[in-house]
Amino acid sequence: xxxxxxxxxxxxxxxxxxxxxxxxxxxxxxxxxxxxxxxxxxxxxxxxxxxxxxxxxxxxxxxxxxxxxxxxxxxxxxxxxxxxxxxxxxxxxxxxxxxxxxxxxxxxxxxxxxxxxxxxxxxxxxxxxxxxxxxxxxxxxxxxxxxxxxxxxxxxxxxxxxxxxxxxxxxxxxxxxxxxxxxxxxxxxxxxxxxxxxxxxxxxxxxxxxxxxxxxxxxxxxxxxxxxxxxxxxxxxxxxxxxxxxxxxxxxxxxxxxxxxxxxxxxxxxxxxxxxxxxxxxxxxxxxxxxxxxxxxxxxxxxxxxxxxxxxxxxxxxxxxxxxxxxxxxxxxxxxxxxxxxxxxxxxxxxxxxxxxxxxxxxxxxxxxxxxxxxxxxxxxxxxxxxxxxxxxxxxxxxxxxxxxxxxxxxxxxxxxxxxxxxxxxxxxxxxxx
Numbered sequence: 001x002x003x004x005x006x007x008x009x010x011x012x013x014x015x016x017x018x019x020x021x022x023x024x025x026x027x028x029x030x031x032x033x034x035x036x037x038x039x040x041x042x043x044x045x046x047x048x049x050x051x052x053x054x055x056x057x058x059x060x061x062x063x064x065x066x067x068x069x070x071x072x073x074x075x076x077x078x079x080x081x082x083x084x085x086x087x088x089x090x091x092x093x094x095x096x097x098x099x100x101x102x103x104x105x106x107x108x109x110x111x112x113x114x115x116x117x118x119x120x121x122x123x124x125x126x127x128x129x130x131x132x133x134x135x136x137x138x139x140x141x142x143x144x145x146x147x148x149x150x151x152x153x154x155x156x157x158x159x160x161x162x163x164x165x166x167x168x169x170x171x172x173x174x175x176x177x178x179x180x181x182x183x184x185x186x187x188x189x190x191x192x193x194x195x196x197x198x199x200x201x202x203x204x205x206x207x208x209x210x211x212x213x214x215x216x217x218x219x220x221x222x223x224x225x226x227x228x229x230x231x232x233x234x235x236x237x238x239x240x241x242x243x244x245x246x247x248x249x250x251x252x253x254x255x256x257x258x259x260x261x262x263x264x265x266x267x268x269x270x271x272x273x274x275x276x277x278x279x280x281x282x283x284x285x286x287x288x289x290x291x292x293x294x295x296x297x298x299x300x301x302x303x304x305x306x307x308x309x310x311x312x313x314x315x316x317x318x319x320x321x322x323x324x325x326x327x328x329x330x331x332x333x334x335x336x337x338x339x340x341x342x343x344x345x346x347x348x349x350x351x352x353x354x355x356x357x358x359x360x361x362x363x364x365x366x367x368x369x370x371x372x373x374x375x376x377x378x379x380x381x382x383x384x385x386x387x388x389x390x391x392x393x394x395x396x397x398x399x400x401x402x403x404x405x406x407x408x409x410x411x412x413x414x415x416x417x418x419x420x421x422x423x424x425x426x427x428x429x430x431x432x433x434x
Contacts, residue, residue, distance in 0.1 A: 060429065066422035073415035080408035086396040087405060093394045102393045109390040113383060115315045120379045122311045126322060127372050133192040133324055134365045136185030140178050140193070140328050141358045147174050147334070148351045155347065168343040175330035175338035179251070182329050183272040189226070193361075195248075195327030196228035196274050198306035208235060208277070208298030215293040216260050216283035222301065226274025228327065229306040233275060235299040240287035242294070244270045249332040252339065260290035272329075275301065313375045320375065323368070326361040333357060 085094055096103040153159075154167045185193050203209065203224050212219045227233070232247040243254045253270035260266075260281035268277040279294065308321040331337040333354030336345050 060426040063422060063426060065425060066419060069415060069419035069422045073412065073419055076408050076411045076415055080405060080412060083401050083405040083408060086401045087398065090396055090398070091394055092396040099393075106390050106394045109386055109393075112315055113386055113390070116379055116383050116386070119313050119315070120376065120383070123313050123320075123372050123376045123379065126311045126313075126320065127369060127376075129187045129192065129322065129324075130365050130369050130372070132185060132187050133197075134362060134369075136181055136193045137328065137358055137362045137365070139181050140333075141355065141362065143174050143178050143181070144333060144351065144355045144358060147171055147349070148355065150174070151346055151349055151351050154343075161343070164343045164346070168341060168346050171346060171349070172338055172341040175334060175336075175341055178328070178330045178333065179272060179338055182327075191226050191274055192324050193326070193328050194228060194251075194272075194274065195325055195332075196226060197322070197324040198229045198308060201225055201227055201229045201306035202304050203301060204304040205302035206232070206298070206300040208301050212298040213282075214290075214297035216285045216290055217279050217281045217294065219277060219294075219298065220265075220280050221276075221278035223276040223278075224274065224301060224303050226276075227301075227303050228274065229303055231303050233273065233301040233303075235295055235301075237291040237295045240291050242268060242291055244273055244275060246273055249327055249329055250337050251327075251329045251331050252337060257287050257291040257294070259287045260285045313372075313379070320372070323364070326357060326364075328354075328358055328361065 082098075086092055093099045093102050093106065150167050150171045154164055154171075159167075182194050183191070185191065190197060201224055203222055208219065208222065210219055210221050228246060228248065234245050234247070236243050236245070237257075240257050241254055242257055243252055245252045251273060253272040253275075255268050255270060257268065257279075258264075258266050261284050262281060264281040266279045266281070268279060270276065281290070285293070308323060311320045311322065313320045329337075330341075333350070334341070335348065335350040335353075341349070
């Protein structure tokens, strides 16, 4: 006999608090089929029904199912907002809360990158200084080559006095051009090839100092920031013309002093030597008288050693010192200042020594530029690698974020639908009041 299911009515007991119990039939099966055992005994099974009581809540003041759905929806919305922000900004870390340790590490990397970028700019600046200096040295080298040719031509027994004087004049003009080149080769107002390119040069002594008063004026300032370090300068006059001479190489520079007036300010700029004097008149006298009184009040200046200009070419520390200490004025290269060259001194000019000095200076610059090129390459490599590391920490993986965003959008829709269903479920129990 085929077993047939037997269904029983549910027993529903209404309890306080709108809870009800349902007696659910667990086994609804009647087995009337007879069969024989191995002993031949016929057995019959009686139908049996088992019940389990399930307690269901019908409270309507608090909809727990709706609250759970709402919490899930809020969580999905918050997660979706994070992924959408990452897609919009391209960054995985948009605030410290996203990844506190990653935020700190990446911020430190950002500071390091900024420092290395500035160091790279410093290297470029140092290279530019050397380029300017090398250009000046090369110009002087060309001028020295011309002087060499003129000196060789001078040593010709077939030349007369007039021809020799003409050659001496040409050499003197070339020497003056050398001095002009030295004076004009500057970077940010600092002379590069007069041997004075050091940092922090100041006046360490001498009688011509700020505050010195003459019979008709006062020295209001002495600027030696462009002067050669560890050197001394002397001031002399001829009429209204003031001449300053540097002791180390006898290089000179001259300016013409103006007429002194009460309260009248003058700036005496000995540009070739990097010395400037500010003067304020206290009486009305002629220019020659004012020059005489100034020299009488003070005529010497001494400079200190200064310091070698340093460039920070790394994350920390000023670790590259620039050296441009070779003076290449006419007096230093030729043994005689430009204004003193005449036919009697042409043969004794130290042209070969001067050419060697200039070429050695150019070679030294080339070696320093190679060092700077190596530093620039190293800095570029460091910047690239640190940028890559920072990117791995802070930048968003667009593919991953897009996948997560799509997932959250789907969950947002399903959570919204479930919330709507949960809000409708309490209405079922209105039928109990019909």
